Amino acid sequence: SAVISQKPSRDICQRGTSLTIQCQVDSQVTMMFWYRQQPGQSLTLIATANQGSEATYESGFVIDKFPISRPNLTFSTLTVSNMSPEDSSIYLCSATLRENIQYFGAGTRLSVL
């Protein structure tokens, strides 16, 4: 298994600002993922982050709005840029090990005023 540390756990931000969410894994992993989850809803994949290559974004998500870094095999960041109230959500990171089992961070609860 893997332990994923995600921070911040929550934040309240003003519109127009940016927030960077960090995700640290306690072992080396090839693939990391970033999701968005509205309260009471399922997970929506934002992008996949592989070390050494650019992130792969899902339809409806763009790099300018959600830039991702993956500098090594244990760390990734997601930035939510130029925030608006519609960006208020829970953001989750995960990492995959064997058989595509994903291990999740505790999530970042973001509120944009």
Place this chain on the structure above:
Amino acid sequence: SQQGEEDPQALSIQEGENATMNCSYKTSINNLQWYRQNSGRGLVHLILIRSNEREKHSGRLRVTLDTSKKSSSLLITASRAADTASYFCATDANDYKLSFGAGTTVTVRA
């Protein structure tokens, strides 16, 4: 993208009763996984069943998979208050991503 559909959306049971939830999906899969999410937390992996398996057990959990019907069920036996959570199925269609269902919210009453 969301491939799985789960039912019921919500389930309320008495402590000690069994809870059953179902997941249906649309494409062929490599495996199907179930995850639990406690309120305000990340998801925790519960159990994985491969496409060539029909049933799997882990503690109080029993998972079935019917690939001909493209459906799976999760049974939690002798439920406890700590089982109160949302449960998600996730399908691995042999690529690197998982597709999560809409989830079933389970409330266990003391």
